[in-house]
Amino acid sequence: MIGTPTIDWTEANQQFLAAELARLKAQLSGADTTAAEASVAEARAALPLPGAIDRLAGAFGLSAFERDLLLLCAGVEMDAELAAHCAAAHGIPGRCHATFGLALAALTDPHWSACAPVRPLRLWRLLELKDEQALATGRLSVDERVLHYLAGVNYLDPRLRPLLRAHAAPTAMAASHARIVETAVQALTQSEGAAPTVHLIGDDAAGQKDIACVAARRLGLQLYILQAADIPASPHEVDALSTLWQREAALLDGALLLDCSEDAGPTVGARLAARLGGLVFLAAREPLRLDRPALRFSVDKPDPAEQKRLWCDALGAAASRLNGALDGVATQFRMSAEAIVRTGAALQATLASTSAPDRALWQACRASVRGRLDDLAQRVEPCATWDDLVLPEPQKSTLRQIAVQVKHRLEVYDEWGFAAKGSRGLGIAALFAGESGTGKTMAAEVLANELHLDLYRVDLSATVSKYIGETEKNLRRVFDAAEDSGAILLFDEADALFGKRSEVTDSRDRYANIEVSYLLQRMEGYRGLAILTTNLKSALDPSFQRRLRFVVQFPFPDTQQRELIWRGIFPAGTPLDGVDPAKLARLNVAGGNIRNIALGAAFLAAAGRRKIGMTDLLQAARSEAAKRERPFAEAETRGWV
Numbered sequence: 001m002i003g004t005p006t007i008d009w010t011e012a013n014q015q016f017l018a019a020e021l022a023r024l025k026a027q028l029s030g031a032d033t034t035a036a037e038a039s040v041a042e043a044r045a046a047l048p049l050p051g052a053i054d055r056l057a058g059a060f061g062l063s064a065f066e067r068d069l070l071l072l073c074a075g076v077e078m079d080a081e082l083a084a085h086c087a088a089a090h091g092i093p094g095r096c097h098a099t100f101g102l103a104l105a106a107l108t109d110p111h112w113s114a115c116a117p118v119r120p121l122r123l124w125r126l127l128e129l130k131d132e133q134a135l136a137t138g139r140l141s142v143d144e145r146v147l148h149y150l151a152g153v154n155y156l157d158p159r160l161r162p163l164l165r166a167h168a169a170p171t172a173m174a175a176s177h178a179r180i181v182e183t184a185v186q187a188l189t190q191s192e193g194a195a196p197t198v199h200l201i202g203d204d205a206a207g208q209k210d211i212a213c214v215a216a217r218r219l220g221l222q223l224y225i226l227q228a229a230d231i232p233a234s235p236h237e238v239d240a241l242s243t244l245w246q247r248e249a250a251l252l253d254g255a256l257l258l259d260c261s262e263d264a265g266p267t268v269g270a271r272l273a274a275r276l277g278g279l280v281f282l283a284a285r286e287p288l289r290l291d292r293p294a295l296r297f298s299v300d301k302p303d304p305a306e307q308k309r310l311w312c313d314a315l316g317a318a319a320s321r322l323n324g325a326l327d328g329v330a331t332q333f334r335m336s337a338e339a340i341v342r343t344g345a346a347l348q349a350t351l352a353s354t355s356a357p358d359r360a361l362w363q364a365c366r367a368s369v370r371g372r373l374d375d376l377a378q379r380v381e382p383c384a385t386w387d388d389l390v391l392p393e394p395q396k397s398t399l400r401q402i403a404v405q406v407k408h409r410l411e412v413y414d415e416w417g418f419a420a421k422g423s424r425g426l427g428i429a430a431l432f433a434g435e436s437g438t439g440k441t442m443a444a445e446v447l448a449n450e451l452h453l454d455l456y457r458v459d460l461s462a463t464v465s466k467y468i469g470e471t472e473k474n475l476r477r478v479f480d481a482a483e484d485s486g487a488i489l490l491f492d493e494a495d496a497l498f499g500k501r502s503e504v505t506d507s508r509d510r511y512a513n514i515e516v517s518y519l520l521q522r523m524e525g526y527r528g529l530a531i532l533t534t535n536l537k538s539a540l541d542p543s544f545q546r547r548l549r550f551v552v553q554f555p556f557p558d559t560q561q562r563e564l565i566w567r568g569i570f571p572a573g574t575p576l577d578g579v580d581p582a583k584l585a586r587l588n589v590a591g592g593n594i595r596n597i598a599l600g601a602a603f604l605a606a607a608g609r610r611k612i613g614m615t616d617l618l619q620a621a622r623s624e625a626a627k628r629e630r631p632f633a634e635a636e637t638r639g640w641v
Contacts, residue, residue, distance in 0.1 A: 009048055011151045016043040016051045021082055024068065027111040028085040044626050052150045060120040065110050073127055073142040076152050100129075100216060101136035110370045115140075138522045140164065149251055156170075156224075157248055159447045163241075164224040167257070169209040169217060172310055172341050174302035177204075177211050183594035184211070185218045187295050188279070197273050197292055200283045200545060202299040203480060205261040206336035208283040208284070211299060216255040221279060226250075226258040226271030238272060246277050255279040285480075301338060304330040304414055310337050314344025318351040325358030330452065331409050332486035333365045343368045362452055365486075370454055371479040373405040378489070382445035389439060389446050390557060390564045390591065398552050400442055402430055403450050405549070427526035427545060431494070434536040434554025437592025440533040443552070444490050447531070454487040479522045486528060494532035494540070523547055535594050559585050562594065569598045570612070577611035580640075587636050593628075597621050614640045 023036035043052060043181040050058075057067045075082040076098050083096035089106060090099075104110040113119055115135060125145050130625045131138030142150075145157045151405040157162065173181075184198055198215070200208040203374060209462070224243075232238055248254055256276065260269040261283055272290040282288065287296070300308065307330040312319045319326065335343070343364050350364075351357040351463045370379070389396065405412075405428055405481060413426060432440035448455035463474045480491050524547050537553075557565060563585035570576060600620030607613040618640045625631045 012043070012047045013152045015052050016040070017053065017078075019043040020071050021539075022073055024075055024107075025079075025082050025085050027108070028082075028089055038190065044392050045368045050539045054151055056126075056146070056149065056251070059123055060126065062120055063109070063111065063114065065103075065107055066114045066119070066121055068107045069098070069100075069114060069140075070121060070126055070142065070146075071150075072098045072103060072107070073140050073453065077147055078151070079144060084338060097141070098141045099137050099140060103140075104136070104490060113490045123243075125243060126247075138543060145247075145251075150388070154251065156252065157244055159243075160244055160248060163230050164226055164245075164256075167209055167213045167223045167225050169213055170338060170341075171632055172215065172337050173210055174207070174310060174337050176302065176304040176306060177207050177299065177337070178214075179188055180211055180297045180299065180566065181214045181218065181367060183296060184215045184297065185629050188215070188219060192291075195279050197290055197294040198281045198297045198492060199288065199290065199294045200277075200281060201285070201287050202294060202301075203285060203301050203484075204336050205285075206302040206338040207257070207301065208261070208281075208299045208336060209259070211297075212255070212257045212283070215281075216279060219255070219274055219279065221253050221255040223255050223257055223281075225257045225259055228258055228272075231258075231268050231272055233268070237404065242275050249278040256279065257281040259286040259465065268513050276426040277427065292606075301334045307333075307340065310340045313343050315347065315351065318357065320349065321357045321360060325361055327411075329361060329365055332406075333369055334486070335365070335369060339368055354386065359452075360566065366452075370484040370487070373454075373456055373485050374489055376478050376481055377458050377489070380445065380448075380455045382448035382455050384442045384445040385449055385546055386446055388568060389442060390561050390568070391439060391443070391557065392561075395552055395554065398550055399447065402428065402529070402550055406447075406453075408449055409527075414434040415487065428549050429523050429526070430531050430550040431528070431537070431540070431548050431554065432531060432533045432552050432554060434535070435556055435590060436535055437590030437594075438554040438556060439591050440554050441490070441492065442591070443554070444488065444531045444533075447529070448488050451488070451529075453529075454485060455490060456482065456487050457490045457492055475519060475522060479526055482528050482530075483526065488489075491530065491532040494534045539583055556590060562587070562589070565591050565594050566598075569594055575605075575611040577613040579617065581615060583614070584638055586618065586638075587632060589624070593624055597624050 006237075017035070019039040019042075023033055026036045044054075049330040053067065055073060056070075057060070061068065072082075072086075076086060076096065086098055086102060087096045088095060091103055100115045101416050102348065103114075104112070112119060115127075117123065122129065124141055128141050129135070131139050133487060147153070156166075188195055188198070195418075198212070200211060201206065207557045209223075224590065232241065245256060255278065258269040258280065259275055267288075269282060269284070270288040270290055273280050282290070282294075304327075308326050311330065315322075329515060347361060347364050350360050354360050363549075375378075386396075389399075391399075392548055409428075419426060422509060434440055444455060447453075458478060463471065463478065478489070514600055563581050566581040566584045570579075584594075585596075587597075597617060597620045600617035600623055601612050604616040604619055608616075618637055620631060621637065
């Protein structure tokens with residue numbers, strides 16, 4: 001291929017080009033061209049691969065006259081003697097350039113259409129007419145990119161370099177993606193006429209690029225990627241981009257992937273794909289409408305079984321030290337083959353030296369996939385453990401069941417076949433209902449700690465939008481990112497977002513109901529753990545409650561439970577002076593209020609440079625009551641001081 005020429009080909013191509021220019025000099029001077037044509041034939045025979053000019057002429061369908069005209073314009077730049085022959089032919093000293101009129105008079109088999117804008121020389125910008133007011137006498141100039149190509153120097157046009165990037169062949173690929181490559185290559189090989197667009201649809205953007213790259217290489221092409229968001233808006237710029245790429249596709253043996261995986265640019269990407277020739281891949285999360293024949297393939301992230309095999313290959317011998325941890329990693333995290341290979345390579349040294357390789361792998365996966373969700377929700381660092389959670393045993397038992405189901409999803413869904421029965425209802429959605437401060441958010445932290453997962457609180461102010469369709473779009477981003485990262489989603493005060501659908505009286509009610517309906521659908525299909533908290537369970541939509549796997553009612557703590565909370569509320573290093581948890585437990589408040597009182601008392605004691613005593617706690621309790629505008633009864637604080 002010319003894209004990676006050998007020295008022998010380069011030297012042979014230069015000799016072939018010199019012979020062609022010698023032939024043109026003979027034609028311009030009116031001399032006999034027999035010897036020059038023989039030299040051309042000899043130089044062509046010495047080429048191990050077709051010469052650059054022959055390959056270019058074949059790729060763009062140049063006639064013999066157009067081929068010679070392009071050589072003449074290139075020769076003027078390369079050969080001073082040929083430029084002098086042009087000046088002599090014009091009869092004007094110093095006019096050392098080629099013109100269309102000169103070519104018509106001096107070259108064989110001339111035709112007037114060669115310089116028409118719809119013919120290859122000007123259509124593909126191989127030549128440029130510097131003076132369009134005088135077609136026959138205007139200066140013709142060869143494009144610099146084409147000039148270097150004819151000399152054997154092949155590179156991506158600098159005008160496209162800021163927009164395109166070459167994609168390297170992947171080192172690993174899921175078996176399902178390899179099957180897509182085989183099907184696509186077979187269909188493209190058998191297609192007649194213009195190649196159809198290959199539309200890759202799904203959530204594995206990296207996998208889409210790898211499939212396109214491997215398929216292109218199987219067809220002898222190098223894949224280049226263009227982000228749809230980088231496509232210019234101006235029609236003239238789009239036309240120039242289309243022309244330059246199609247020229248590059250022929251010169252570089254290239255294929256193009258239009259990446260529409262982000263929200264910006266799907267429509268303009270589809271429009272550009274419709275006007276491009278050659279092999280074009282279109283990658284998007286959702287199907288796009290195309291105005292040309294297309295092959296459509298679904299490309300989602302590998303399933304857990306495939307991910308486990310990819311991990312074994314990526315980690316090599318280190319995989320044997322993980323004691324079955326790959327099952328949990330493959331179930332919890334949805335990673336592309338590219339991400340698995342990259343993470344596995346970075347972990348090789350760590351796994352060989354650490355005493356806890358399974359934990360190192362888990363933490364590496366968390367760090368690798370959390371980036372996108374950090375931009376969409378607030379990450380909460382879980383600190384609470386089971387010992388911090390004061391709840392009746394039935395509620396604790398339900399929370400432990402949630403943890404068990406998250407841990408054993410791969411075995412039940414995939415190995416036992418429940419996922420094959422249908423994709424709906426595979427998510428684990430739990431509702432935590434109860435008064436404020438009863439431990440709902442703390443329970444979410446406990447589960448995140450137990451499962452070693454990231455916990456994200458969804459910010460409703462950043463999710464709900466007054467603009468039609470924006471709320472659904474924001475929710476889709478959150479759920480998609482959460483499924484990839486394996487994180488736990490926490491919807492605090494969920495009744496604000498998951499409220500009952502109302503009777504439609506105007507357009508606002510209709511769109512509000514659409515938002516709730518969309519959310520119900522995503523909850524049913526979401527395969528991660530979503531925790532919703534509410535202070536008002538009755539406000540939730542009934543159809544939403546049906547889709548919940550677990551409902552945990554957090555009761556207001558009784559006196560015994562409040563005493564346990566008070567005993568555990570102070571850290572081990574806190575200085576205490578006569579603090580009586582039994583007396584404090586008479587205070588009729590929930591765990592959240594207890595924490596506020598304890599923290600307030602700690603600051604009062606620190607300001608007074610003393611240990612925390614009952615006086616500090618009484619003052620902090622009265623401040624908490626004032627905040628709630630509900631003073632405590634005298635019996636609740638009697639005997640504190």
